[in-house]
Amino acid sequence: MNIVVLAKLVPDLVEELTIDASGAALDMTFARLIINELDDHAIEQSILLKERSGGQVTVITLDLEGADDVLFTAAAKGADRLIKIKGDFAGGVSNHALARACATIVKELQPDLVLTGVQAHNDIDGSAGPLLAECLGMPYVGYVHGIAISDGKSKVLKEYPGGLVAELDVVLPAVLGVQASEQPPRYVAVSKVRQVMKTSKIEERSASEWDANGAPIIGRMFQPEASTHATMITGNADDVATKLVGIFKEFGVL
Amino acid sequence: MSTEVVEQSFYEKVLEATPRGERLRLCLECGNCSGICPFGYLMVYPPSRLIAALRADRFEKALSTDAIWMCVSCYACTAVCPSQIPLTPGLMARTKEELLLAGNVPSELQNALANSQRYGNPLGESPRKRADWTNGISPEIKILGKTKQPVDILWFVGDYPSYHPRVQSTAKALVKILNALGVNFAILGPEESSDGDSQRMAGERGLFEMLADKNGKAFSKYQFNEIITTDPHAYNALKNEYPRLGISYPVRHYTTFLAGYLDQIKPLLKSEVKAKITYHDPCYLGRANGIFEEPRALLEAIPGVELLEMTHNHTNSLCCGGGGGGMWLDGFQWEKAHTRLSEWRVREALSVGANVLAVACPYETPRFEDAAKTVQGAAQLKVRDIAELLVEAMENERGEI
Numbered sequence: 130m131n132i133v134v135l136a137k138l139v140p141d142l143v144e145e146l147t148i149d150a151s152g153a154a155l156d157m158t159f160a161r162l163i164i165n166e167l168d169d170h171a172i173e174q175s176i177l178l179k180e181r182s183g184g185q186v187t188v189i190t191l192d193l194e195g196a197d198d199v200l201f202t203a204a205a206k207g208a209d210r211l212i213k214i215k216g217d218f219a220g221g222v223s224n225h226a227l228a229r230a231c232a233t234i235v236k237e238l239q240p241d242l243v244l245t246g247v248q249a250h251n252d253i254d255g256s257a258g259p260l261l262a263e264c265l266g267m268p269y270v271g272y273v274h275g276i277a278i279s280d281g282k283s284k285v286l287k288e289y290p291g292g293l294v295a296e297l298d299v300v301l302p303a304v305l306g307v308q309a310s311e312q313p314p315r316y317v318a319v320s321k322v323r324q325v326m327k328t329s330k331i332e333e334r335s336a337s338e339w340d341a342n343g344a345p346i347i348g349r350m351f352q353p354e355a356s357t358h359a360t361m362i363t364g365n366a367d368d369v370a371t372k373l374v375g376i377f378k379e380f381g382v383l
Numbered sequence: 384m385s386t387e388v389v390e391q392s393f394y395e396k397v398l399e400a401t402p403r404g405e406r407l408r409l410c411l412e413c414g415n416c417s418g419i420c421p422f423g424y425l426m427v428y429p430p431s432r433l434i435a436a437l438r439a440d441r442f443e444k445a446l447s448t449d450a451i452w453m454c455v456s457c458y459a460c461t462a463v464c465p466s467q468i469p470l471t472p473g474l475m476a477r478t479k480e481e482l483l484l485a486g487n488v489p490s491e492l493q494n495a496l497a498n499s500q501r502y503g504n505p506l507g508e509s510p511r512k513r514a515d516w517t518n519g520i521s522p523e524i525k526i527l528g529k530t531k532q533p534v535d536i537l538w539f540v541g542d543y544p545s546y547h548p549r550v551q552s553t554a555k556a557l558v559k560i561l562n563a564l565g566v567n568f569a570i571l572g573p574e575e576s577s578d579g580d581s582q583r584m585a586g587e588r589g590l591f592e593m594l595a596d597k598n599g600k601a602f603s604k605y606q607f608n609e610i611i612t613t614d615p616h617a618y619n620a621l622k623n624e625y626p627r628l629g630i631s632y633p634v635r636h637y638t639t640f641l642a643g644y645l646d647q648i649k650p651l652l653k654s655e656v657k658a659k660i661t662y663h664d665p666c667y668l669g670r671a672n673g674i675f676e677e678p679r680a681l682l683e684a685i686p687g688v689e690l691l692e693m694t695h696n697h698t699n700s701l702c703c704g705g706g707g708g709g710m711w712l713d714g715f716q717w718e719k720a721h722t723r724l725s726e727w728r729v730r731e732a733l734s735v736g737a738n739v740l741a742v743a744c745p746y747e748t749p750r751f752e753d754a755a756k757t758v759q760g761a762a763q764l765k766v767r768d769i770a771e772l773l774v775e776a777m778e779n780e781r782g783e784i
Binding site: 143144145163313315316318319320321322323 | 483486500501502507511586587588589590592593
């Protein structure tokens, strides 16, 4: 089983986010990047699959701040190959461009299974999984929280709203968007990561194309703005009730 | 790997990483360590049984239990060991390290470790906001990265006094005292990282070394004569562990530092604090580092105070449950024990008739205040850091010193 995981680096919400001078993008000068939480689950799921039934795990990410940490930590958990996509990402990272750039590299790896987090908080142009599946010509299933592989076939647990879960047979190769790994992502000791840094190698590839066509053009990005539409009704319960009845009558609902 | 190889390497690790680690071979199997352990009754492998398992080639079995995470690294076992084996920093911390490498770690603890690794504090707060607690304090607190001026005292504030809303009050009290004494001090602010001591005792030695390295680099950038710490764990790390990593500075816990100023402090203590105070010896100030009298001397200097001793005091003090990773294992410990060490301590404070439980460690104020909410009859018990009590005695009704 050849498993490829796509991991995104996203702004860490522990730090405050600010809008840059253009007013249409985040100011990345002081933002810190962190692995997308659900991509961390995708990595965990790939390691669990490898531990259960063998195989090889390759983790791919863009060459952004923190990429080496993400890759070496994945290796310390059990990933076999680490790939970093080089390129000029100063203009921002759209999932359309990311999917196209990754697809070329993923195709070469001839995976049986591609995993990624089902979503990220910076998915302005839709989540990366379905876009990647489209580029690869593979089926996609999202909101996955369990994967079983046998005889080259996969049984996948997919979450639906309202607490419903479906068990689907998915033909491989396929792209799966992970909602949660079967176990919480494991912690690896710092000493183990340091050891891995000495023995593992990060392969570098350049993005053959960086084409964001299809992604929306952002006109304005802004912090939530306070509006002035709320009216606070004060007084004792009787006063408030009388005023409320008056307002309802005014709007014609009583 | 054969069992023999595992044990050999484990022995070697303990021997090389711990001063006097070779004493592990001198265990008499008297069982004192397991008897005095506050969670010994549910440890499955308390210290003496761990050593027995090592000797009987059955150590791997010990590693299959997660009950070792009940160890709060309180040094109670180490203090009573007749063979003077460094059980807490040697045997127990090393066993946790093996568990951690094998992935046998409660997820609550994983979060604190991951946060320490990424943000330099176990609470997962922004490292840039480490000095935000000082906002609005006048005169402005000097941050070395900004002032770059030599100071007498570098105050290592610590994780909880920097970020925890309740414990920030201890930090603010200490500011008032240092200013009242005219101490020329500064802090590192965003350049300060967790001291890493509790992470080390929770088996994450690599993380401890990483944090120590960051702090060491920050220290080396500035000129100061001495470091003082709010936190006994930080004091323990800076005094006993950092020097072995080549980071060596004179360091004192704030209680010993202030005890040196007693003659100047006494005239400042003008308001009577009518209270029956009992003092809880923090493990890493008392048992681990032998500081018992200075905190008491500060409390006794406060006019109106009657100082009472609990049954467990000095070397025999009870742990609040927060050490060795316990601070980040509340849920895990509750599932195993259905009781909290902090509740036991609060009941002791009540039983000697105290109405104030005085502490000198940032872990303890929130832990004991939480416990006082659930222990019957403890609603009136106040939990105060010594620094807070000193300020209460220094200030007049208008809050002036």
